Amino acid sequence: MRIISYIIFSLIMASTLEAQTVSDLQLNHDYFIENRGQITDQHGLVNSNVKFIYADELFNLQLKPMGFSYELFEVRREETSYESGQAMSSSYNLENVSHPEQQLRSHRIDVNFIGANPSVEIFAKNSSRTYFNYYTSEASDVTLVPGYHQILYKNIYPGIDVVFSAKGGDSVKYEWMVHPGADPSKIKLQYSGATAIVELENGGYQIITPNGRIDESKLIAFTADTHLPVEARYQFEDNLISYKMKRNNSKTIVIDPNIVWSTYYGGNLDEDINNGQLAIDGQGKSIIAGSTNSTLNIASTGAFQTNYGGGYHDAFLAKFTANGKLDWATYYGGDEKDEGHALVTDASNNIILGGLTTSHSGMSTSGSHQFAFAGQQDAFVAKFNSSGVRIWATYFGGTYQDEILDLDCDALGNIYYTGYTISPDKISTPGAYQESLNNSGGTYGDAFLGEFTPAGSLVWGSYLSGPLQDRAHGIAIGEKGELFIQGTCESTTDFASTTGVYQSIYGGGGTDAFLAKWDTNGAFIWCSYFGGPTEDHGRGVRVDAAGNAYIMGWTDSESAIATPGAVQQFWAEDYEINGDRKADGFLAKFNKNGGIVWSTYYGGHGKEQIFGLALDEQNGLLYAGGYSTSMDNISTPGSYQEIYSGNSDGFITKFNLSGDRIWGSYLNGPNIEEVHGLALYPNGYLSIFLSTEGG
Template sequence: MLGGKHGVSAITVIAIALSTTAAAVDGKTATAQLDRTVAANTGLALGFVENKGQTNARVRYYAQGDRYAFFATRDRLVLSFAKRQNARGLTLALRFLGRDPASAPQGADRQPGTVNYLRGAGPARWQTSLRHYGAVVYRGLWPRIDLRLHQAGGALKYEFRVRPGARPSDIRLAYAGARRLAMDAAGNLLIESPVGTLRDSHPVSHQDVAGVRVPVASRYLLSGNRFGFAVGRYRHDRDLIIDPGIEYTTFIGGSSDEIGNGIAVDGNGNAYVTGTTQSPDFPTTVGAFSRTGAAGNNPDVFVSKLNPTGTALVYSTFIGGSGFDFGRRIAIDAGGNAYITGQTTSANFPTTANAFSRRLHIPPNCPRCVNADNYDGFVAKLNASGSGLAYSTYLGGTDIDSPRGVAVDGAGNAYVTGETVSVDFPTTAGAFSRTEHGAYDMFVTKVNATGSALAYSTYLGGAQVDNGERVAVDSGGNAYVLGFTSSLDFPTTPGAFDTTANGDFDVSVTKLNPAGSALVYSTYLGGQGSDSGGGLAIDAAGNAYVSGGAGSLDFPTTPGAFDTTSDGNDAFVTKLNPVGSAAVYSTLVGGTGGDGASGVVVDSAGNAWLTGVTSSGDFPMSADAADGSFNGVADAFISELNSAGSAVVYSTYLGGAQSDSGTDIARDSVGNVYITGRTFSMDFPATTGAFDTVWNGDPLIFWGDAFVTKLALGRTTSTPPAPPPVPSAPVLVSPPNGDTPPQPITFDWNNVAGAASYTIQIDDSSAFTAPLEREATVTDSMYATTDLSTATHFWRVRGVNSAGVAGPWSAVRSFTPQAAPPPAVLSTMDINPATVVGGNNSSGTVVLSTPAPANGAVVTLSSSNPAVASVPATVTVPPVGFTGSFTITTSPVSANVTVVITASYNGTTRTGTLTVTPPGAPPPPATIQSVSVSPAAVTGGSTAQGAVTLSGAAPQAGATVSLSSSNAGAATVPASVTIPSGASTATFAVSTSAVATSTPVTISATYNGATATTSLTVDPAPPPPQTATLTVTATGRAGERVTSSPAGISVATGSSGSASFATGTSVTLSVSNGRDAIWSGACSSNGSKTTTCTFTLSAAASVTANVQ
């Protein structure tokens, strides 16, 4: 796939986000609670901490929160989500299949400071001065492939670096603990677990070539519980990036009503949001300018700064007085200062000394005011820490003044536009117009860098209604103003695109010179209906990009534009040339419902990104949309138009079941897009680990929440790679040739492209003559058995494509199984919760001592009182599985009723007690609910961990649970374990001794008159692995050396060397300096020159390398 030994040193990077959102599959409570558990943690400040004895010895690094943790071991990444309330916990392991055993995780991006764990009696048991890292890297996890892990708030991100000469197809992963893997219509990987579905974002690929993002196709490849990646054609002399779509979505709000109106982003990816809140409990931060909102649900301005991962607030503050205050737009300067504009009725709105105006301009009992709710404008500059106002000033006259847009130039001057009814709105000498013209006029005001004076201020309008919506400023200090007007005499300039009014309301676009004294250009934009402007952006060449809502059937469009047919209710995007004389392009964007674009930004390629609101189920979507389906009454959207305005490059819905809208959009320097808006949807798609994942509004009184979404986008536009018509021969992985594995045995082989299923044959003859001892068809590249005889067996595998065509057989391997373990019996039965109010459900889980047989284990269930608590007749543990779950359905009761649930299998019986209570009844005294041991089977001489669980909380003095073992010669436990007051669980150690044969042991726990038992199997130690000697002779070109992977062979030309390896090891031989060799012997190149030679060592062997 990559260049050869003389090719360019290309590096391929595959980056995937594991967004562990436990989305409800069937709406059950446990699933939703797991989602809240993960989402409640907003990031891990310590990153990945090195393990020096504070956790399991297999763990090298771990990152841990209150309710979840990630553990990096040599061969897998363990993801653990703890229980919360009645929710079940979950542990998954992301296994690295076919990995290089020599690869080990290493800390990267060392973080400042150290971590101390002071646990245990005395310093001897403490771990101090531990280093912690921002990332963990596995170098050479597969040949020439590295893996890098890092966090982005509750979400784990992993990227693969594929170096020249490596094959992306070598990346093979499997989720242990998942029920199954699937892909949704958007290409996301769905990981179905016992408590819900987790999601890996779909891979979206691109390359950066000469500053331009070039799309590359990619997708997941699935085979059972395994997966990898397929990548389309791309340039091998450039990096390839495969990354996820929506990086985060978070709510911002309190218990009342919010709307996000304005958003900006700095060079570090921090998002700044302003809007309006009526919530006294709106989230604020320590040290912020104001943490107290107005009383009585009066609206206040809010300003919040989110960190780059959307997991926490950098700062968040109110700005306002005792009246009504509204935040409209926000801009930021290079120093991170935020400029906010909006409206206020507060006489005590915070202002600063020497500000331009510190007095509210609304006179009492104003006889000529339009209405009693008169507004003044304001402009405020918030310092970079959000702790204080650099300046704050009123802006207005004695009537309605409503600032709508703000921009800032490189010198810190703020440009503000909006509408005013005030005849005494402050203007400056020499300004373009100092006289109000009609009912409502636009205004354009430039506030100096200290907020102490107006650099210029002018009216802009005609005899009717004129409203300024957006303002932007270019590097020369020219101000661009977007608005809409009903004035027939709105000021335009000769040669402008359109100098004549068209309909009820037209969009207006005006460019003012740096002094604010004259119009560079000014134009109408619209048709015969009502059209409105919403978004404005300027590119480096001075082209103006305008978005909004087109209510006119004849809204002006250009030939070749994406959509030139209006239904009178579409969004639009128009690009005006730098002199305002013509539309470079003008297009509609929409479906058959109502659509409008409230914000637009432009990227370095000239592509326009817009957001807004749509009620169209057929709004144009791209194939790689994060959400390609319309969700509810109205959705927000994010869309990208190409530089010609002729095509939609990317487009996605964003919303839930109710009304949602995007109000503003921003873009950072690396191409991420940010939007804010308002949502009334409780199911609006917040991402796991985001700052706030719970909607805070009220659907009954139409209170909504503000939201912020960050879209990190690569694009897929090339044709996805097609699977080959016939699968190649699989490469067998485990068990290795000549192995003597214990049972159950898991047969493992490499995933083969194009294989829809696999056929595995197992027989006592290498000729595989009928009848075979075992033949099976599986969709996974793994197969498990539990009951083979101890004779020598042989196995092979072949792939079958979706048309039913079989590929060639793999190589044949032999193995001799150890004696099968004792038949599975019931180990424990757990009921959770153990106390429920009648009419609510509980859950039961049965656990086997050893894996279920190949056809599964059918466990019989019964209830001592089916009228109160009923169970299904049976529950089935899947093949080679350990657990099976079932639902316990209860009925309302008038008094506490205790029901015994009984489970029976293979001659063993386990019981559990469920207490059904009437509403409001006090909980019954706690009894023993269950005892468990993990793992359920261990090798003699090792330890296991036991756990006891009560049906309720332990009393104030604690609960002492008695423990016993049925065979102290094989396994011993302490006499008792104490569960602390208020807790319901405690753990204890189980010590085992060496045994000659598999020995079952029953562990019993007794408390408060009740006893629970579980089973532990103590196995004999396996025989040592077989080894074989490999001898390598190097001839030919002097001064070269032949080495092996795994390490062991290092032979100079003209000499021989030997090393021992475990039989079944895949050995790769290579020549130093990347030179070719002709290989012969056990590993042969058949006379050809190759840089490496790979084979499986099954017995003593010799290889000769003739170095060229």
Template sequence: MASLKHSSFSSIVVSLYVAGLGLVGCAIVSPHQPNAKETSAHVQATYLQTPLHFEANEGQTDGQVKFLSRGSGYGLYLTPQEAVLALRKPKPSGSEQETEETSPDFAVLRMRLVGANPKPELTGESALPGKVNYFIGNDPAKWRTQIPTYGKIRYDNVYPGIDLLYYGNQRQLEYDFIVAPGEDPAQIAMAFEGTERLELDTQTGDLVLQTASGEVRQRKPLIYQEGEGDRQTIEGQYVINDTHVGFHVATYDTTKPLIIDPILVFSTFLGGSGIDNGNGIALNGGGQITVTGWTETLDFPGFPSLNPLQPTIGGTDVVFITQFTADGSALVFSTYLGGSDSDQGNDIAVDGMGYIYVTGSTHSTNFPTKNAVQPNLAVEDGVAYPPGPFGNPTDAFVAQLSPDGSALIFSTYLGGSRDESGNGIAVDGNRKIYVTGDTNSTNFPIQNAFQPTNGGGGGFDAFIAKFNSNGSSLAYATFLGGGNYDVSKAIAVDEIGQASVTGLTRSANFPTKNAFQPFHGEGGGNGTADAFVAQLTADGSALNYSTFLGGSDLDIGNAIAIDGWGRVSITGRTFSENFPTKNAFQQFKNPTLVEEPCPVPGAPPNLPPCFRPQSDAFMAQLTRDGSALAYATYFGGGNDDQGTGIAINSRGEVLIIGLTGKTEDFPIKNPFSDELTGWETSFLSQFSTDGSTILFSSFLGGEVADGGLAVNKAGQAYITGGAANPGFPTVNPIQPVRGSPNLPDAFVAKIDPLRDNLNDKFSPLGPGDVSTSFSRTPCGGASAGTFTITASFTNTSANTLSNLLISVKTLMGGNMLCNANGGPGGAGAILTVPLQGDLSDSQLSPGETFTVQLAIGLQSFTPFQFLVDVLGEKD
């Protein structure tokens, strides 16, 4: 190998940022390959990070930079004189958590062109629809919004007759030298800084850049000319000289342009302990998907910042809020929210007008605030206690964004002098905002509280808070907990503003009321926790009900949802053999023990392996008053399983997402993937309205340990989480390859679990001279149980019937509405609804089959009849 030594370049560069416009994506699912098995599952769309979007620099980074692209594990910065690539190499999996004293490995590569035009014009090409917004720090003058993005950046005339074009593909940076006819490619000379050694791989022709943190490769250049409808490849290779790298190009047609296309591959830096994760997902009225989570960031390295948004370059986690179009074809916007320390988005909600609400946690003393109930990070007597891992306590935050993500409507801290986290958020029809989480502060801000003091005198309690619609005041804020450890993980609100929460409690004296299970399953204490479910009155001054839910081992409620009838469903994780069940799909916990290495220091290598009990997911629904179980079931196989997200469709069928360990006996049905990838994989499952059967259950790939789930009115599921498995499946993705074999990427996906599960049946009862056929198609996005029936009639009499369209709707709490259109010659159609009985007072809920008898005819002719069986439940 030929080699060239360079001095090492040092700079403090830490952490990761979401690629493209903010959401590092791995699409979630692809149909399982056909194996003579019918499947009713359907993947409607997948959403994935678009590769290498370039932002115009409008003040969000150093002024020398004209365009930048941030990605998972890298930041690319284009100045007129050089391209700067900052790369993060996280610590190997299992290493100690990073702190300010243990910074991660990093590398900074700089490429400049020797003897080139010092002031080339940089222009963005291939304009993209997505915009980027930065609310970093608490100085609004430094916030930046509606920043345009581009797919390509062109440097004009870097050498006489030679342009340079940057673009990206699948986390590989590509740059084309475009040599005009008659110009000499020998002018091109690239100098690299930040490497310890440059060398050519004589087998592949790659240029290998050795850094202190790892290897970066520049693939053998693709050199070509465009001909009459085809591409002619020209032989060529890198040439390393004493101070720079150039190209040797074989003979080519100098009357045509020449393209030299190197590809810089830096995927070895993308893996280990640093992650990007999607934690929450919500849908707006137009079907657009909005996701929140957190990502680690890199800033422009190596120079004093010129008016930066963020005053330090240190490693920070930043909240991202990213929105996709409903069909997943484009990114609408990405917004970054945070300060100079660690910030994390945990949950998201969208109201009927499209305004976006986010909650999470922040260590930053300069987190962006506006119209704040609490404008500052809370401290006690001027001292932050206890000091968090970044030197500050953690407060929850609550923020509202405009529908396009470009305006911060309000943003506030929420917390006391110790640590808080906002874990769940919901918004009601009047745009009131509900937040839940955990706090160990005795001075958490309380208002109109059901429980005004911390139950443990400083231990962790759950909290629930309600803001008015503009976030300017608290309607109520209350502790919820006993004398030990209590955490609320999720919140949902019903139509009249009653908030329900779930989580875990170790407190034997956790407050209960009208409880299905009034006592802790194990008695409380430090050893185990029970799940809990609690519902507050609309004004927050009292409990409607509160109950333990668990057995004699550890039980955790992870997610909660409320259906249109006010019934609360939760999912989570249980280790208990005696978790309460009713009408269960799976009545008993799988007793399998999980094998793992014995954690005994100095143990001999032949020591038998250790075993521990595994957990199952659970799914449970309470009656409306919380005093009884409607149903409850274990759900899992022979390894660790847990439910992490839950949603309820318009028919009252519960869907859950979660994680399962590698096991062959996990319950699946009509899957689009029954293949296990990696040690853990995610799943999506849909239950019947009574919880006793599964309608659909499939592996998805990836991991959704902190993921979110939403369902639209048509029953299609939207999922976000983190995908770490190399075998993570995709379908029609923008980017078909994960950025790293080890690094979890956030993903978003849209899945149609059951396209045809309404199970309506048609029975013609017409006269003998009329033959009748029926077909129906679902009305996506309509009310519960809505569908359309097209009835085709063939009449052998003198009068001819045309096609009639009959819409039958089961509206929650309303009437059954029927109408008919059509009929020949203006005669009009007669629709009698029904022939038997009066349905004007009926209320149909998912669950029970109800037969409706309809009659249809023409003017004075005797109507003929057909039956429609609708899945519904009579209250």
């Protein structure tokens, strides 16, 4: 089974396995709530061992005298008429599905303070103005329970305190305060309930659980008064973690574990994100889109479409809070094949989803640009508000096959799209740059692009192609109204390439990548091939404020890709058993006039493909991600994961805008991982959208 693993680099905790009813879930708040008898165990008995509890949607942190517990809940729907993992037949009737019973699955990890002070003093600090009342059938009413922003364990070890903090809008965290003369090696944390604890090359460690993993990065320590860094590292002994650092007889040292979490999103069958996407809205919330044939654990209660529509695939759309918890999720599909390939948010945090469909109904709204299904396969565009309510939706396509592969929005909310079609009708508008399909005998298709208003009216549309098959995979709009299209073409002549650009002549082989510039009124400006003597594939584009375009993809051409002085100037030669050439990734920067600024291969003696690209112009950074089967040329010393796992590994790399690599890292586990999308939070944190097989 392929499961989506959605990873955000942020501060949070996570998680062994037991079932509880939905009523067991604590209320969401920004405080540690004192236990005055309202907290019970799985048998309904008062759990006096828990002194305080922090709850954030589906996450609990329980504070106990001699340790703490992470608890992560997942709402599951238990079906009786369809077994999880059973193959779905074409005759499967969704009307026969019984209403599921909702339960919470709780994965918990207990962390015990070994050798700690059994008479530790626990102080609650920074009380809230809010009080909580609990009325339960299991215990007497508990009223006027206070909440606190900070819990202090005083002298949990000799001269050492630990402080748990919870502030509105931030994740819960803990810090160790090692006072002058105290011995930090006394701190010992024993983990129970984890599948494994794995020491990482970068000095951090991973806590593997049945519900994902917790990553703790290289240990951070500093002086409390001046914040000067102090050398510190973890020590590992089976499931016991301690800290290695020198005593300081004159200053208090703060040890600040930096916790990185990851979570899975997926159902009982398969989720496909090979053409899915990731976006971050203006509130720092993450949205993902893709395709699924899972009938369980995809849509949230009250979503636009809570049931699988049928057929081969439904598109799905899922939104996560800034802390990575599921906000809402919905199917989007009819009774045939529906796939989500394109995703963007606008300035009002509305969400626009694009893709393909063969469903004859359910994909459009009354009064939309194209209400009726037109052919073998249509593209679609659907606009949702930030709460997941559909605003409008339309089919887009003609007689044959059409699909939208990427979307972007300008500051006014106008929507720009691109993709692929073999339909000779319903694609272009009168007066467009290319009004007619360049289709040789009905065999090949064309790239296309166009614009919708925020209300869903078509403004303009155009084909973009030569006589053979040409596909557009990426679109990006700049601050000055420049529109860039990037993709893959087979047309060796009569394509839109222009003089004066980097490459006006087809490079050779089966395919070249291409980059084309338009304006937002649909006027064509220039186009350049990008390719060498064999095969080159383009997969996406980003644009900066100066109008420079950054492109990504993969190539097995041994020349005409990298510029002099590039990070990797040569193709890392390698071949499949059948003699096929193994591709390397590529990254390139074009200026606003179509000239090349820099370009580089990225890959080792295996196979690489790059699918994700994120531009951090404020900090002058470019991130790229994809997958690799190479043991070399991917990671850098001291990176998050330096070592190739032996399967297909995800990877990410960080460049400056001058084309210099800053670092590279694998993202691997025991299965096959592939990075399919990257996006940046407003604070510069990187969000990574990847798939993993097997769980």
